[in-house]
Amino acid sequence: MAEGKVTWMSQAIPHQMEVDEEDVARRKEFLEFGADDAQALKSLAEIARKYAEPVIDEFYEHILASDETKSFFQDPKVLERVKRQQKEYFLRLTEGDYGPEYIANRLRIGTVHERIGLAPKWYLGMYAFYLRLVGKRLLEAFSADPKKAFSSFLSLLKIVFLDIGLAVDTYIHAREATMRKQQEAIRELSTPVLQIRERLLLLPIIGVIDTHRARLITDSVLRSIRATRAKVVVMDVTGVATIDSKVANHLIQTVIAAGLMGAQVIVTGLSSDVAQALVGLGLDLAKLNTAGDLQGGMEEAERLLGYRVVRDTDGATGGARPA
Amino acid sequence: MPVPIVKQGDVLVASMQEALTDRALLDLRDRLSDQVGRFRARAVIIDVTALDVLDSFATRTLRGIAHAARLRGARTVVVGIQPEVAFAMVQLGLTLDGIATALDLEEGLALVSQPRREGAGDGR
Amino acid sequence: MVGETRVAIEHEGDIVTARQKGRELAAAHGLSMTEQTLVATAISEIARNIVVYARRGEMVLGTVEDRGRRAVMVIARDEGPGIANPELAMREGYTTGNSLGMGLPGARRLMDEFELSSALGKGTIVTMKKWVR
Numbered sequence: 001m002a003e004g005k006v007t008w009m010s011q012a013i014p015h016q017m018e019v020d021e022e023d024v025a026r027r028k029e030f031l032e033f034g035a036d037d038a039q040a041l042k043s044l045a046e047i048a049r050k051y052a053e054p055v056i057d058e059f060y061e062h063i064l065a066s067d068e069t070k071s072f073f074q075d076p077k078v079l080e081r082v083k084r085q086q087k088e089y090f091l092r093l094t095e096g097d098y099g100p101e102y103i104a105n106r107l108r109i110g111t112v113h114e115r116i117g118l119a120p121k122w123y124l125g126m127y128a129f130y131l132r133l134v135g136k137r138l139l140e141a142f143s144a145d146p147k148k149a150f151s152s153f154l155s156l157l158k159i160v161f162l163d164i165g166l167a168v169d170t171y172i173h174a175r176e177a178t179m180r181k182q183q184e185a186i187r188e189l190s191t192p193v194l195q196i197r198e199r200l201l202l203l204p205i206i207g208v209i210d211t212h213r214a215r216l217i218t219d220s221v222l223r224s225i226r227a228t229r230a231k232v233v234v235m236d237v238t239g240v241a242t243i244d245s246k247v248a249n250h251l252i253q254t255v256i257a258a259g260l261m262g263a264q265v266i267v268t269g270l271s272s273d274v275a276q277a278l279v280g281l282g283l284d285l286a287k288l289n290t291a292g293d294l295q296g297g298m299e300e301a302e303r304l305l306g307y308r309v310v311r312d313t314d315g316a317t318g319g320a321r322p323a
Numbered sequence: 324m325p326v327p328i329v330k331q332g333d334v335l336v337a338s339m340q341e342a343l344t345d346r347a348l349l350d351l352r353d354r355l356s357d358q359v360g361r362f363r364a365r366a367v368i369i370d371v372t373a374l375d376v377l378d379s380f381a382t383r384t385l386r387g388i389a390h391a392a393r394l395r396g397a398r399t400v401v402v403g404i405q406p407e408v409a410f411a412m413v414q415l416g417l418t419l420d421g422i423a424t425a426l427d428l429e430e431g432l433a434l435v436s437q438p439r440r441e442g443a444g445d446g447r
Numbered sequence: 448m449v450g451e452t453r454v455a456i457e458h459e460g461d462i463v464t465a466r467q468k469g470r471e472l473a474a475a476h477g478l479s480m481t482e483q484t485l486v487a488t489a490i491s492e493i494a495r496n497i498v499v500y501a502r503r504g505e506m507v508l509g510t511v512e513d514r515g516r517r518a519v520m521v522i523a524r525d526e527g528p529g530i531a532n533p534e535l536a537m538r539e540g541y542t543t544g545n546s547l548g549m550g551l552p553g554a555r556r557l558m559d560e561f562e563l564s565s566a567l568g569k570g571t572i573v574t575m576k577k578w579v580r
């Protein structure tokens with residue numbers, strides 16, 4: 001650490017996938033893609049320009065004929081634009097420059113595919129179809145020198161596989177980011193704050209509580225207190241997987257914050273073992289007004305709010321009929 | 324413009340506005356202290372509903388106000404702390420120990436008109 | 448940094464200006480109400496340090512992008528006396544709640560990234576970021 005400097009960073013914030021120059025170099029090395037391949041591809045540029053349109057047209061005929069893929073290109077405007085982009089992609093393969101800009105361009109493709117929901121199996125199939133089309137054209141173009149056609153095709157294979165590798169990796173990365181967002185949405189749903197009576201909220205917490213979720217819970221409780229003008233919140237932690245000192249601190253923070261808004265929190269479902277363990281760790285649990293189980297907590301809450309619950313023994317609310 | 328202090332019976336109510344300068348906060352403390360004595364107020368309610376930030380200085384000032392009021396026999400209730408502000412205060416580690424809190428002015432007035440008993444947010 | 452706003456911090460009125468600008472910036476870039484408040488509060492704490500300990504300084508507010516993600520960034524600079532032991536100042540015991548400490552650990556807790564650079568006689572630079580989720 002530099003003298004006089006202190007740095008602190010939070011836990012991993014999901015970043016967009018990083019593909020640095022070193023990584024690209026390694027990919028090229030593994031594919032054995034080198035300067036002579038770049039040369040070979042560049043010499044194909046003329047041929048590529050000639051066959052770009054017909055290849056693209058045939059390519060999209062196939063896509064539109066297949067149920068699995070045609071749905072992505074229903075809109076004629078979309079189709080037009082995609083065809084144009086395909087042509088650019090096609091021509092770029094043989095431009096001879098495979099540096100940072102080329103790579104950036106390829107990375108975008110995977111992200112787009114994830115966003116529109118085009119699974120790898122389909123666009124891998126599309127790449128295969130495309131390679132076959134081009135292979136045929138190359139044989140035609142180099143009919144006098146089939147060996148050249150083949151070696152050019154091999155160079156093309158290398159660059160296409162570099163592209164596929166990048167596209168698939170970014171697809172996976174984008175997929176993971178989407179899943180993380182979904183998980184977060186689920187997390188938010190999984191901590192409902194329920195209004196049981198006027199001025200009384202019930203917060204049943206189930207599952208694992210990490211810092212992020214704890215903040216969501218606190219946020220949610222505080223908003224509910226304002227919205228429902230709650231004076232008492234029963235926070236039940238029976239369903240919380242592990243209650244260590246970190247979780248306990250989160251709970252304490254929620255209690256203090258609720259207190260700042262004039263609401264009292266009763267924590268229920270904290271087993272005596274766990275409570276003892278936490279006290280043993282030096283935590284001051286006095287702030288957590290614990291009340292045994294949920295029933296006890298509810299009764300305490302009602303008492304605090306001035307409710308008196310009386311059982312109606314003569315009434316016909318459920319239960320056995322009067323004899 | 325100084326923070327207005329309204330007298331409701333033997334309760335003084337001060338509503339803090341957005342963006343109070345440090346000087347205004349200290350001035351408020353002095354005026355409240357003076358008025359508690361003059362009117363023999365039983366309680367001081369400080370409404371912070373309009374404040375979007377309660378930092379360490381503001382919190383210290385609130386504690387200072389409560390201390391001055393207590394010296395003159397009045398209790399203090401802070402009302403109207405917004406969810407985001409409560410959240411930030413807790414993250415920052417700020418507490419209002421010894422000062423009662425209530426959701427809003429209505430609740431604050433209800434709190435001070437009750438005989439003092441075990442209740443919500445009593446600075447625990 | 449993009450979209451820089453500079454706020455001179457010389458007297459306590461500037462603290463409010465800085466945190467209001469901070470809130471506006473945070474809101475403009477999609478941070479939630481709660482996150483806006485965290486940013487504004489952190490700015491308030493750091494700006495106050497400048498006024499109290501350094502008497503004069505400035506805050507620069509803006510955004511940065513890093514591999515597709517954006518963060519609201521605040522850089523607070525002053526030419527004050529500096530902090531002899533930055534690590535000590537950042538230790539948890541030094542909270543503003545009870546002591547007259549500098550509130551640095553507190554401000555740090557409110558933000559995602561926090562960097563303190565200081566030495567005696569050399570002034571202080573605090574850099575903080577909050578990422579847009």
